Amino acid sequence: SSGINAEYGDSSERKRKVPQPTKPVATTTLGASTNLDLRPKEIIVKNCNNAEELQEHFSKFGTCTVIPSGVGVIIGFDKRRDAEMAYVKGRIVDDQELDIEWNKTEDVKSSQVTVEPIR
Secondary structure (H helix, E strand, O other): OOHHHHHOOOOOOOOOOOOOOOOOOOOOOOOOOOOOOOOOOOOEEEOOHHEEEEEEEHHOOOOEEEEEEEEEEEEEOOHHHHHHHHHHOOOEEOOOOOOEEEEEOOOOOOOOOOOOOEE
């Protein structure tokens, strides 16, 4: 009977191990299972300035906002998936290939997200 107690010590002397999480746990106000996708949902069309034509063309990929800007026409989508489909499959309009890029610049945005500090 001394084998177990001698090996681990008396139960009053044993330190309790607190289970540690296997992965780092993110603490957010969004909930534990929410992933925040920060990839751009906006594309810039650089070689066509016809906003109405672009609105008609890109709206078939999803709900979008079309804003003319100094760098081209910004097409902002509600969902990243819709923006990806437009980026890949929306390059041809009336036999013209569009020059499309992701809108990654911070100074040109069709929508601004403001995060207030938690008090």
